[in-house]
Amino acid sequence: MQLLLQTFQTLGKKSVHIALVGNPNSGKSSLFNALTGLNQKVGNFPGVTVDKKTGSLWLDDQQQAELIDLPGTYSLYPRRADEWVAYKVLMGADPDIQTDVVLLVADASNLKRNLLFCSQIIDLKIPVVMALTMNDIAAKKNINIDISGLEAELGIPVVAVNPRKNKGIGNLKKILQQVARIHAATHTRDFIDTKKLAPEAIHGVQQLVPQLSDYASVHYLINHEQFPLNNTLQAAIEQVEIDHKFNPTKTQAEEIMQRYHRIRQIMQQNVVEPGPLEKKLFTDKLDNLLLHRTWGYIILLTVLFLLFQSIFWLARFPMDGIEWSFQQASSWLGNVLPQAWWSDLFINGIVAGLSGILVFVPQIMILFGLITLLEDTGYMARISFLSDKLMRKVGLNGKSVMPMISGFACAVPAIMSTRNIENRKERLLTILITPLMSCSARLPVYTILISLVIDDKYYFGFLSLQGLVMMGLYLLGTTMALIVSYVMKWFVKIQEKSFFILELPVYRAPRWKNAAITMVEKARIFVTDAGKVIMVISLLLWFLSNYGPDHRISKLEDKYAALMQQMPAQKDSLQKHLSTEKLQNSYAGILGKTIEPVIAPLGYDWKIGIALITSFAAREVFVGTMATLYSVEESDNSSLREKLQSARHPDGRPVYTLAAALSLMVFYVLAMQCMSTLAVVKRETKSWKWPVFQFTYMTILAYSMSFLVYHLF
Template identity: 65%
Template sequence: MQATKNASINIALVGNPNSGKSSLFNALTGLNQKVGNFPGVTVDKKTGSANISANLHANIIDLPGTYSLYPKSADEFVTYDVLVNPNGEQPDMILIIADAANLKRNLLFCSQIIDLKIPVIIGLTMMDIARKKGVEIDEAGLERELGVPVVIINPRKNKGLAELKKTIELLAREKHAAPPRDFIDSRTLAPEVIQVVKQFVTTRSDYAALHMAVNYQELQFLNGGQKLAITNAIQEYHFNKTKVQAEEIMQRYARIKHIMKTAVVEADPLQKQLQTEKLDNLLLHRFWGYAILMGVMFIMFQSIFWLASFPMDWIEAAFGALSGKLTDILPESQLTDILVKGIIAGLGGIAVFVPQIMILFGFITILEDTGYMARISFLTDRLMRQVGLNGKSVMPLISGVACAVPAIMATRNIENRKERLITIMITPLMSCSARLPIYTIMIALVIPNKPFLGILNLQGLVMMGLYLLGFVMALVIAAIMKFFIAIKEKSYFIMELPVYRAPRWKNVGTTMVQKAKIFITDAGKVIMVISVILWFLASYGPTEKMHAVDKRYEQLTTANPAQKDELQREKESEKLANSYAGILGHAIEPAIRPLGFDWKIGIALITSFAAREVFVGTMATLYSVGENPEDNDATLRQKMSGATWRDGRPVYTLASGLSLMLFYAFAMQCMSTLAIVKRETKSWKYPVIQFLYMTTLAYGFSLLAFQLFK
């Protein structure tokens, strides 16, 4: 691995969860990747680049956190495959991040990596926490005992990075080669089997060969002949992988115990409690812990309405004024029509919700950054077990409040296959940020903005109720599914609680801006396309029908010139009803009318399958096309509040509003989520079942709500 001018090397970044690995990845690469202060945030390989020196460039792979080289979950297998697979792109160097405050546990993984015989650097983090615990580490002594470079770093404060880069450059120039000695003598654990593996598979070390013997059935890089040879060797030499693994771990901890005595001074175990432990006594209390959790959730959803109301009003007014201004200054033409009634109306309908999206993600980032998110898992573990899950399922469910796609990917850190599958199946029931625009506009239309019990906002309470309803229904469905999914595995819930930290406000602000940008760009692209298509479908229809409407209203206007404006409004509405969009909407209206939905809502249900937030853009386009040009400066809420059935009854009442919110709370209106479920389960069976049961739930609850409140 001789470094030359403008050389490039591949570095794998590994470590235990919560060790500071992702923070270091951000610090080295400068990428604004999401960093969460709880286990399982990194569920896939992430890559970035860093300039180590003027002559050395590094490609850095951020691998999922893992506690040992024996993988138990899907995300740990990602790390395992990169490190052990001789046919893959093995890294030139491994950078292990070790938590100095929990060094003994971290050294187990470090020792395993050392025995793979790939050049290694150990980065010690959390030294400030270690010192608070009364732990002092002899850096030079630790380096001498392990036989690999050790560097003290603090990625959150960018400390020690210059020394780390210098060490990487020296290692790349072969000042430090692969670890010169084994941490333990792996060959003595199973000499004959290791010898057979090395005959058929190219490996860097005896320890890598041992791992191939232990996990050969799950390793996809081994071909049939290699697996057959290993199978024969295992049978011939009576290889017991459980016994070998136990013996290995005992030998490693024996050496780690010696190293801890030599290079580490630990505090008296009767030392005073750390601040984190004192806080946990309150926040994990069997009563006050749940009360505080409900309080945090309440504040979050109240803030979504209260803090966001002012910028939302400004954005809504700005788009309304823009539409009116463009209508006044631009000549009447199809181009003006599609710009004002199609694109501007669609984008305005979605841009107004950006403040709420930013506030939601800001709160989630604070909960992750402070370490409180992990506590939510522990608080809810007992509840989760009642429905066939465990506390690890809470992380994806909470992440589903932001978006179901990454949340479903986050289930990879759930070791139990049954629990992982159930979590995947119920995660879309959590109300994601794409549902937020629908909830907001419907709550504003049908729920009065007034205080409840003097201090609580009724609209905020309804919003919180919708989110809690999704969570409760997810638990109910999980309890049912546990009887139908025939997978029997033991379930364990072991999770390290991170220390409490002050939130990094720069990280919170960056995340808020990024999520708003993603929301606008991703949703905007879809809305632009759908708005243009909808404008066409809503502006044109069968020639005979459209001409008949024009001719009839021309005669009526001639006969009643004083009613010209009112007749023009009726004409636009009737032309929309006879357009291609109107014909489609009226075709499906009989199926959705029992839910209180008219044909315009029916069209929105179809288009929002591309993305739920498209519902608002669709309504904005339909109501713009169907309105008199003089009303273009009216807001979408004003237009929807004036919508009526043919007999004059308002379309949006408390009954229809609750029905629509419940439909979107439960319906699987998201192609991206179905696609990711198929990818994670490797079968179309589960997304089909998911779509069917969620649609049934949505229709049933909507029907019930409308019939009860109408």
Template identity: 65%
Template sequence: MQAPINIALVGNPNSGKSSLFNALTGLNQKVSNFPGVTVDKKTGIAHISPSLKANVIDLPGTYSLYPKSADEYVTYEVLINPANADKPDIILIIADASNLKRNLLFCSQIIDLKVPVIIALTMMDLARKKGVEIDLAGLERELGVPVVAINPRRNKGMAELKKNIELVVKEKHAPARDFIDSNVLAPDAIREIKTYFPSRSDYAALHVAVNSEELPFLNDGQKQGIKQALQEHHFNKTKVQAEEIMQRYARIKHIMKASVVETDPLQKQLRSEKIDDLLLHRFWGYAILLVVMFLLFQSIFWLASYPMDWIEGGFGALSGWLSQVLPDNKISDLFINGIIAGLGGIAVFVPQIMILFGLITVLEDTGYMSRISFLTDRLMRQVGLNGKSVMPLISGVACAVPAIMATRTIENRKERLITIMVTPLMSCSARLPIYTVMIALVIPDNRVLGILSLQGLVMMGLYLLGFFMAIFIAAIMKMLVKMKEKSYFIMELPVYRAPRWKNVGTTMVEKAKIFITDAGKVIMVISVILWFLASYGPSSKMDPVHEKYEKLIVEHPDQSEELNKAFQSEKLANSYAGILGHAIEPAIRPLGFDWKIGIALITSFAAREVFVGTMATLYSVGETPEDNDATLRQKMSAATWPDGRPVYDLATGLSLMLFYAFAMQCMSTLAIVKRETKSWKLPAVQFVYMTALAYICSFIAYILFK
């Protein structure tokens, strides 16, 4: 078998590139970053034939070879730089057959780079519905490169595509002719640039001339020489670009006339357009959006309640059984109250994580997620953002880290900065376990209007609160950030399609795995550390407690059960964890929090999910073996202040949920903000304003409801 080849997938956004990538690579995929930039790098292994294997690189989508945003520059650099580590042996261009004229501009630019090219036409069925018939053989003759019709979602045309890839690899043929003669645009400049930057085509040299100052792979000597050459030959890049595009569209017009037949010039209104008349309506569009969000959060509670109860009850029964069969020693205590309690805190929320991501994937697959961006663009502009900011905000419901990375598609620096600063206010999946526990504790499971779950409504309210707080803070930052730069929101809406249920199922499983492995590792480590801190303390504090209760149990053997509970509670209060919690209790007491919640607030900085694991460990360590079969919610519900009042009443529950809704308790998010902004100042500002906001809102809620 020969060495694997590099295949680069390129194309316009929404052209079907991701579907083809998934079809070629299956589950042999990984996501990393391109060297030096925080832009997703999706790569995978594809078996083209028994003797040919390929590294498939899914490059960020772009409309032309003239980049405007960070992710488009990544695509550009891979295609233009001959020394790039991901330099493709074949470029596979994915083109939307239903919008062929627009897609051919990018195709023509790639062809002129003189790299072996194959064009894969997607959405042929949609083109036919529009009354468009494409002569594939004629199109292939006109372009001078192989053209294959595919439908990767249904695995159609994939065998033919692989045969063409194998044939191109054997023959190693670059496109036989230029799409346009690039040399006539600036012959003198191109000739001299090739002395500084040897390139495989005149068009690549022309791009070096246009973007030489921004290209990171040119050294200072090359940049200086190219700059001098361009000045000598009076190179006008704006004029050259304009002439190039005009020539390309003139040739595209000829190709469309020769190879494409439009049987219906008026193009009958498609089903997607009819649906958009309703879903993008000025009034009904927003009403439907609210209904969709409402159903999303109702489903999270309704569908997940049964498996969550089973998992929670199962771990409670397991802990109770183990406490009876294992010997009463420190190792058993660590296993039951450290490891098992931590595992229970992880596993119980897997159903909700899976349901949330499954429903989000359905929205993305059907094409509705893009409509949400379009609908909210007007609102976004009023607070200093635009429709492109909506996708990072929506992504923030899953996790703020990739959401902040997604802001690279926002060209306007001010809008990108504001989006980064407010995205962590969106309630991410890490907050979901905290919301779930607190809502179950303090919100009754009542029905509104006989059918709507009050707990589901509260959950939806918390997510909406995060969104509207993000909008409010963005409006303030719009006035504070002094940058004047116009922006435009242009977005192509994908057609509506049935969700790919296999993709939905795969996403649910993968996200559950990520939660269990990534968050689970942190939760388990902190659970074990907390068990130690909660089980041991300074001898000066612990010894008197032991002596006190040993004496009391001898004196009052009939009260041994009550005394044992009091002993466990007082031992926990004098442990290292208890000392730490009591030290910060004065600062958080005005919010209705006790010292145990204080410990959870500290450990949550590693990851918000750790809150539940922390509480599971603290309440397990603080209980007697007889109570080990109780669930975490039951233990927290029974927790009281010294005067007998319940710790988790409505006021404390709402205060705690608001604190976690707004506080920046995620080290990973702060790290990615620093990486994206290349400054520690902005993450520091973000941490301070979000913590202050969380404290003030929690304090107000506690005062109002206590």
């Protein structure tokens, strides 16, 4: 007994690895957030561009656990890249991810469909706990589940939880800890008699790999080529298939029929469901309005309009506060620090770069928060459904809408999410047009330019002109994406049938905690990831803007030293002219002047040219670049907006006129200004052909449209 206790104590100190699995829309993400809170990190699974979401939690005061959120899947027969990731982990075929316990999430309001996946995992003979979610929706549908009877039939622990209200979470942690300590499958009997599906072939595989369960052996017969096995074992399993005439299609069909036969029996004994003539749920009634062929589209446009209006309404005060704080900090530092190169670097390089990052955090948090609320309520899936008819006309389908909408946040994960589109042609077209959707990195550019040239006035007391222009930019990107897709569908020669099957989740009240976690996480990613790039480029720009060829700088300094001796009364004015000319003759100035003839027809000066080059690293670098360039040239403590408003061409014309600003905004809507996006397109298409084509067509499109806008206005 003492030895057993010591073993338990040793296990208690070791971190438990839990795999979170379940059908899509079963409440998996909600449970992950409830268990881990802010202790999350996102990366990629080794070798594939599929999001890997992990988090840590404490099962009790001493036992820590690592939770890995596997991609949602309906069964152990994968089709998409993300389903293969979940499949290999569950089959123990992923050498980088080992699991002690499987936490399976099942939707109580749709239990029959969820039990198929559950039954397959049970037959793999791995430790599993079922978390039963959506119990409140099941109650509204008059569905009653005998949980103890369900436990007895399945042979696994079943815990009712409500992640939104944090109910049942403590009990779930307790059960997980108990199962992890035993570290053995609690179910000893098979859900179905798998052995009868192909007895000789299963026996043959188990002689080669003795530790496999009957059901795992079936999967080795079907998918052994996908598992990390040596060539000898691969050939031996292949021979077993041939010797016993194993038919994978017939075996799979027979298995699914047997599983559903058993599931029907379990449902009859343990689940009371209402008759088919029961009244419709509120969800169904709401869908009649929100998916209406006329009202549905009007409501959709209204929702999108309010989304973009809110970015200005809600973010104005915190942005003004951050901007004011940095002005005060720069002024105070300018008075306290001595005149030296390092203090100039600190104020005009580091502090100016930081202000270009932090001032846009409120808008990015609000945008992501509102998108999360739309996803949470179930409305995002309806947008896909509404858009399918339009999408098909341009060569896409309704599933393309989710990556495109995700592109409003960031093109990189949006392009990665196109793996949900089974049709290869539609997936490629979606990848090629998604960067035209205005991502959050463009938001700082739009914001600063709109505030410069668009009046802050309201129509009917609530319609903001600035918000309307912002929405117009997003609609321009979306419209151009659809036009480009329509044109390209005639040139992409991939013939494949397309199907659009989408499960509409029920409407739910938004989870403010979940939105808050997302907002904090996205702000952190923006500040740390984009912020690093902005800071490095800000410091590099400070150097390039302060230094130039020695002969040029020396000549200028001698010239102005002589002028200051001749006209001491105009020393301040001459000092300002010296700063301007030194900037023009710096390395940055030489670079900008070199490309100025190419961009002058668009209404841009050489400083904007430098910003176009630097923002190829990340679009939001544009603002940091301008902040650094104008801070180097002008030592006063006015805001970046005020500096841009006073910017002039050599002939005295304002740089940022309505025409020039609109031209620049259109350029940023349509141009490929992101190295990361090109890199992920290469990874997803496994070829440099498509990213090169994408960069070329987007640059030509952006230049042409900007030229047109500038000369029209």
